[in-house]
Amino acid sequence: MKRTVLFLPAIPGLLLSLTVAGSAIFLEQAELFLAGTAWIDSLVLAILTGTVLRTIWKPSVIFERGIHFSAHILLEAAVALMGAAVSVEMVLRAGPALLLGIVGTVGITIGIGIMLGHVCGLPSKMAVLIACGNAICGNSAIAAVAAAIDADSEDTATAVAFTAVLGILVVLLLPLAAHILHLTQPASGVLAGLTVYAVPQVLAAAGPMGTAAVQIGTLVKLVRVLMLGPVVAVSSLIYARRRPVCSAKPRFCLSRFLPPFILIFMGLMAARSLDLVSHALLAPMHTTSSLLTLVAMAALGLGVDLRNVLVAGPRVVTVVTLSLGALAGVACVIAEMCCQI
Template sequence: MQATSASKRTMAGLGDLVTSNGQGFLVAAVVAVAAQFLSDHYGAPAMLMALLLGIAFHFLSEEGACKPGIDFTARTVLRFGVALLGARISVELIVGLGPQLIFVVIAAVILTLLFGLAAARLLGRGWRFGLLTGGSVAICGASAAMAISAVLPKNEHSERNLIFTVLSVTVLSTVAMIAYPILTDTFAFNDEVSGVFLGGTIHDVAQVVGAGFSVSDEAGEVATLVKLIRVAMLAPVVLVISVLVRRNFASEMDGKRPPVLPVFVIGFLVFAAFNSFGLIPDAVVSFLSSLSRWALLISIAAVGMKTSLRRILDVGGQAIALIVAETVFIAGFVLLGVAVLGH
């Protein structure tokens, strides 16, 4: 009887969740499907299209039946998508690159984050903005921006800064996808060096794959592998930020002390561990990767709905200079690292 009663309560809770959030989620999903259609047929980055289309529907997030679902999608569906990113990671893939190049990639991530903090302070921007932009450039673009934003203490500029960062790294990543393969040809890099440079510098995974395989199959495989090392840094970076926020800024977190390890980071690590031990079949890995991508695409559409274009334009030229400087910094560091190693 108790089990039946508990089951009924669970079903009722799920029903309430669907009822209150279903309309907003469906709107974001439709926007995501439209964005993917534009990407498939016209070559535009799906993340960028989802963001821009979402901004056009900003009025839905201000009031009405869709508002709770849009908030839910921008928050919970986002974290679900980040957790599933772990299914792409395995220790075997990472070790195969070799310790020296792994060191260069990890150092590039850490130093870009520190550069973002220092440059943000120099330009008079807050530390939150420095972490957000630095982390998105250093790790995996829009996905990293959304994951880092989820554990930062919120203020009146949080959503504006997130939408600006996602928009900027997506545009810069698209530019890099076109320009960086030309650089690898100009510098006469071999396929391995080209892959390391492209995977170590371009922000979003999709653009890394596009740029890498436009050079050669070997460059594409190396670029994807290097990029996955950067993606693997997402969990420890978010963990460190979460611990520091919990210790020093708990009073800014709506009176609640955030968990040391957010649930979505635990999910990321669990999926990565399962994949590393070969417990997830290849077909399931492919399915989870696709599900993660769709969850992130839908959530970025919802994030776009929550922010007006006018607020994005309020960010200013210093913010643009900061994220461009971070992009140039990581590109220069990876080039230097590859040159020093003699690759």
């Protein structure tokens, strides 16, 4: 009974977040109907719609708890469920050389992105969000890392918005870049898998390069997504030092270093690797994770005033662009090296 009473104040904000998320789905379907493709996916549309609404209308206090619940608790639940979508088998399929190349690309890109953020004067956590978003999988990585390091909503929304725009440009320019560089189909696939943000975008980017490019690009992208777990865990460990200890007694507390949703993510990944997760549950869990992420993105948008975001615009654009350029450069080198082995 107490839990029900405590949850009641969150309902208005939760319903508002759900409404914005529903609007994003409608807008994405409108894109598909009018243009035949969705250039901006529903996750980005959710955060943009919420941001525009928040800029022209500030929700009253009654919505605050529900918006916070949606942006944090639902997001953590979504990240936890992502663990069921990955397994060790996916990593092994790539082979040792390509696996090392993917790990190296992600690590180098994150390091360069954080360094660029500091040089350009961005807040520390925003620099981490942009670096991880570019290096792994765009808005999904940003959302997961934001939950692990307790990033500010405005920083998260800004990082998602700017990386989403450049992500579309990557999909459009990648086939041209592969042609100019005279890359083979396997190398083109590796380049696509290492640079684009989402798995569906791999199909769009690698499609013009051939079937082999699509197959290799998809595999590389899936393995790259697996890097999200270790990166989120390490980020959580680093920022855990700034959190208060679990109790006054100097004892070890696992939740201080790894939040519960990360432990659930790792547990589900291990269960999937051991084939303990029923295949009938995979699709519903993926759908649930996607919907929870969508509502969380809408809530994040509702916490952002666009006028404040635009103040940081030029610096963020510079860091995102340079970081993405660094990713592309490293990816080209890795693609050539792996395809010559």
